[in-house]
Amino acid sequence: MAAFVLTIAARAQTLNVNVGNVTYKFPSSQTGDMTYSDGSTLTIINKEFSLDEIDGMTVDYTSVTDNTVEIGYNGSTATITVAGNVAQYLTITQEGAHISIAQSDDLAQEITYTLSGTSSDGEFYMSGSYKATIELNGLTLTNVTPVYSGAAVHIQNGKRINVKVINGTTNTLIDAESGSQKGCLYVKGHAEFKQNGTLNIVGNVKHGIKSGEYISVKNATINVTSAVGDGISCNEYFLMESGTINISGTGDDGLQCDLDGDTSTGMTTNHEDEDSGNIYIEGGTITINCTALAAKGIKSEGDIYISEEPAINVTTSGNGTWDEDDLETKAACGISADGNIDISGGTITLTSTGSGGKGMKCDGIMTVSGGDITVVTTGGLYYNDGTNENLNYTGDTDQISNNYYSSPKGVKAGVKDTSGSTTTYSGGMTISGGAINVTTSGHNAEGIESKNYLNISGGEIYVNAYDDGINSGQDLTITDGYVYSHATNNDGMDANGNFYINGGLVYAIGASSPEVALDANTEGGKKLYINGGTIIAVGGIESGSQLSQTCYQASSVSGNTWYSMTYGSTVTAFKTPSISGGGGPGGGPGGGGYSMIVSASSTPTMKSGITVSSGTGIFDNNCYLNATVSGGSNVSLTQYNGNH
Amino acid sequence: MKKLILTLLAVIAVLTMRADGYPYLLFKTADGTIHAMSVESLTMEISGSQLVVTNSEETQTFTITDLDKMFFYENTTGIDEIFSTESGEVSVFTIMGIYVGKYPDANEALKTLDKGLYILKTKSNTVKIAVQ
Numbered sequence: 014m015a016a017f018v019l020t021i022a023a024r025a026q027t028l029n030v031n032v033g034n035v036t037y038k039f040p041s042s043q044t045g046d047m048t049y050s051d052g053s054t055l056t057i058i059n060k061e062f063s064l065d066e067i068d069g070m071t072v073d074y075t076s077v078t079d080n081t082v083e084i085g086y087n088g089s090t091a092t093i094t095v096a097g098n099v100a101q102y103l104t105i106t107q108e109g110a111h112i113s114i115a116q117s118d119d120l121a122q123e124i125t126y127t128l129s130g131t132s133s134d135g136e137f138y139m140s141g142s143y144k145a146t147i148e149l150n151g152l153t154l155t156n157v158t159p160v161y162s163g164a165a166v167h168i169q170n171g172k173r174i175n176v177k178v179i180n181g182t183t184n185t186l187i188d189a190e191s192g193s194q195k196g197c198l199y200v201k202g203h204a205e206f207k208q209n210g211t212l213n214i215v216g217n218v219k220h221g222i223k224s225g226e227y228i229s230v231k232n233a234t235i236n237v238t239s240a241v242g243d244g245i246s247c248n249e250y251f252l253m254e255s256g257t258i259n260i261s262g263t264g265d266d267g268l269q270c271d272l273d274g275d276t277s278t279g280m281t282t283n284h285e286d287e288d289s290g291n292i293y294i295e296g297g298t299i300t301i302n303c304t305a306l307a308a309k310g311i312k313s314e315g316d317i318y319i320s321e322e323p324a325i326n327v328t329t330s331g332n333g334t335w336d337e338d339d340l341e342t343k344a345a346c347g348i349s350a351d352g353n354i355d356i357s358g359g360t361i362t363l364t365s366t367g368s369g370g371k372g373m374k375c376d377g378i379m380t381v382s383g384g385d386i387t388v389v390t391t392g393g394l395y396y397n398d399g400t401n402e403n404l405n406y407t408g409d410t411d412q413i414s415n416n417y418y419s420s421p422k423g424v425k426a427g428v429k430d431t432s433g434s435t436t437t438y439s440g441g442m443t444i445s446g447g448a449i450n451v452t453t454s455g456h457n458a459e460g461i462e463s464k465n466y467l468n469i470s471g472g473e474i475y476v477n478a479y480d481d482g483i484n485s486g487q488d489l490t491i492t493d494g495y496v497y498s499h500a501t502n503n504d505g506m507d508a509n510g511n512f513y514i515n516g517g518l519v520y521a522i523g524a525s526s527p528e529v530a531l532d533a534n535t536e537g538g539k540k541l542y543i544n545g546g547t548i549i550a551v552g553g554i555e556s557g558s559q560l561s562q563t564c565y566q567a568s569s570v571s572g573n574t575w576y577s578m579t580y581g582s583t584v585t586a587f588k589t590p591s592i593s594g595g596g597g598p599g600g601g602p603g604g605g606g607y608s609m610i611v612s613a614s615s616t617p618t619m620k621s622g623i624t625v626s627s628g629t630g631i632f633d634n635n636c637y638l639n640a641t642v643s644g645g646s647n648v649s650l651t652q653y654n655g656n657h
Numbered sequence: 658m659k660k661l662i663l664t665l666l667a668v669i670a671v672l673t674m675r676a677d678g679y680p681y682l683l684f685k686t687a688d689g690t691i692h693a694m695s696v697e698s699l700t701m702e703i704s705g706s707q708l709v710v711t712n713s714e715e716t717q718t719f720t721i722t723d724l725d726k727m728f729f730y731e732n733t734t735g736i737d738e739i740f741s742t743e744s745g746e747v748s749v750f751t752i753m754g755i756y757v758g759k760y761p762d763a764n765e766a767l768k769t770l771d772k773g774l775y776i777l778k779t780k781s782n783t784v785k786i787a788v789q
Contacts, residue, residue, distance in 0.1 A: 024678065025678050025679075026678060026679050026680070026696050026729060028682075028729075041678060041679035041696075041729040042678060042679065042729075044728065044729060045728065046726045046727075046728050047726055047727045047728060048725070048726045049721060049724040049725060049726060049727075051722070052706065052721045052722035052724075064703055064721060067703055069700060069701060069702050069703075070700070070701040071699065071700045071701070072682060072696040072699040072700075
């Protein structure tokens with residue numbers, strides 16, 4: 014069988030009309046009649062040229078791709094090549110390497126603008142009302158003396174703008190210090206970043222990248238190395254599917270998304286007509302380093318959803334500050350949402366070193382069902398009354414206005430609002446999966462705090478905190494999962510409402526008396542209920558607890574010691590942390606060691622000083638499930654009735 | 658049982674032919690005269706009130722106010738389309754103005770003429786053509 018394909022390729026002629034640095038390229042197949050009028054104009058495909066402006070015309074065999082505009086920057090000038098089929102819709106003005114192109118409202122096809130070359134004083138400004146594509150094809154553009162905008166690239170077009178960072182190219186944009194632009198790269202409409210090239214951004218006036226509507230990122234690498242405002246700022250929503258974003262050197266937040274209007278649409282199907290202020294991170298790598306006062310690494314006016322397998326690394330080092338508008342202190346945070354935070358996947362590393370700095374917080378509901386989250390905060394309590402500032406306040410915060418201080422925290426969700434004698438609680442926290450590792454070391458820094466309810470039904474939580482390891486403003490309920498919570502200066506776990514332990518493995522270590530490992534608001538008529546699960550409480554439990562599952566008190570407990578607890582056929586091995594001060598058995602802290610209360614689904618036995626040879630390590634391998642142990646000496650366990 | 662396995666080779670041959678799509682740029686003046694010029698190395702400059710057109714073979718100057726339009730044209734063998742509204746004799750001259758002869762129509766003239774540039778005239782049209 015033989016197939017023959019006969020191709021006849023016509024060698025197409027192109028008429029080039031040169032007007033200054035602009036070349037309009039008309040394919041011979043499209044021109045039809047090119048009419049002269051009154052000896053003053055020439056009209057080609059509805060594009061009327063004044064003959065006075067034409068520098069010359071040539072015919073050659075160069076190719077023309079419809080719907081394209083190519084701009085090549087070269088020092089103090091630039092050449093522009095326009096496909097003839099769209100020439101009639103474009104008004105081009107140029108001063109040196111400063112280019113402005115206005116699309117006519119009659120335009121009904123998408124134009125691709127390809128920008129390349131280098132200029133130390135140039136810009137690209139495009140306006141219009143039809144969607145467009147901007148290709149960054151090896152462009153280095155610095156705007157020094159703004160003509161049309163201070164931005165390096167300014168798209169005054171409210172439609173969908175594709176920003177293609179062409180594969181294999183490196184592009185650098187620097188805006189004018191003397192301008193008033195909202196971003197070095199500004200898009201009035203919605204910007205969709207695509208392709209595998211690299212885009213470097215310096216924002217000398219405000220944001221690095223600013224979009225009036227949503228931004229999506231797929232594949233592209235975006236480096237904001239400096240910005241007076243946010244690294245990336247947009248409205249409606251932000252969606253990252255893949256690619257890489259690196260942000261540093263910002264004067265404000267790293268990545269911020271706000272509502273465009275006054276009312277949120279919430280998440281919509283395929284984000285159609287969405288104006289939610291939400292941030293969606295579904296893939297790629299985000300690395301943000303914020304040094305500004307009270308700066309947030311990732312900030313949304315709506316919700317933040319992190320799913321699938323993104324890698325997020327945010328570091329904030331700025332201290333808190335006094336907000337003159339709100340008359341209250343503000344502090345830095347790695348990830349912050351005015352709405353909810355929902356994490357179902359990804360690797361998230363948050364570090365905050367400034368005074369009052371937090372790892373992650375939301376005013377709404379925080380839901381963690383997956384992902385690997387690591388949070389470290391080292392800052393102390395931030396105090397500022399508008400006049401006096403203290404970066405490591407150690408006074409009693411109960412005696413000062415909430416507006417005057419910001420507490421460092423690893424993770425925080427929900428809001429407690431007190432107005433007069435009325436207190437309301439909103440938001441909350443649900444953890445059903447994933448791994449959460451929180452370390453706080455600054456004064457008053459809690460590990461995980463929900464201002465409202467806190468429900469734990471899965472996952473692995475590992476907290477080492479200065480203040481309460483895990484705290485809830487209302488009820489705290491654990492039904493499953495693995496929870497380790499160690500506080501060096503307060504309760505291991507503290508519920509300001511009732512505290513229900515119905516299942517799971519709970520290993521809590523509290524500070525010296527009057528703090529305990531497991532605390533409920535007994536003073537407020539609330540209780541600790543132990544109904545099930547496997548419990549290790551070093552530091553004792555709140556007196557007056559209701560223990561429907563029998564608890565036992567160890568005859569002794571020592572720090573930095575491996576223990577095994579055996580119940581039925583299950584062996585759980587755990588290591589106590591370094592503990593100082595403390596107390597004797599039964600009486601809470603004091604003397605040679607803390608009290609230790611344990612409980613399991615059946616009567617346990619205990620050994621200390623054991624050696625673990627195998628098992629499933631959890632809590633940074635300070636605990637092994639289904640462990641194989643050897644050696645050690647028996648520890649006497651006596652039934653505990655719930656009162657010290 | 659023997660099986661005869663036949664292998665059929667598919668041979669795809671791509672034959673590429675190049676054809677110049679629009680090798681002529683024609684200029685029509687207000688009096689109806691059409692001037693054809695090859696587009697090879699064609700440049701156009703505006704010099705005062707003149708449009709100076711140069712190609713690899715010649716230079717032609719038009720007074721801009723006399724120009725009605727210009728358009729690309731596919732080939733000289735299709736020149737009869739220009740005269741499609743007409744019929745009848747065509748007078749042929751060399752580019753130097755030397756009379757060559759009369760032909761029943763443009764196609765007949767183009768079949769007969771040797772390579773070169775010619776002026777074809779009908780009752781209402783004049784056109785310069787290149788016979789290749």
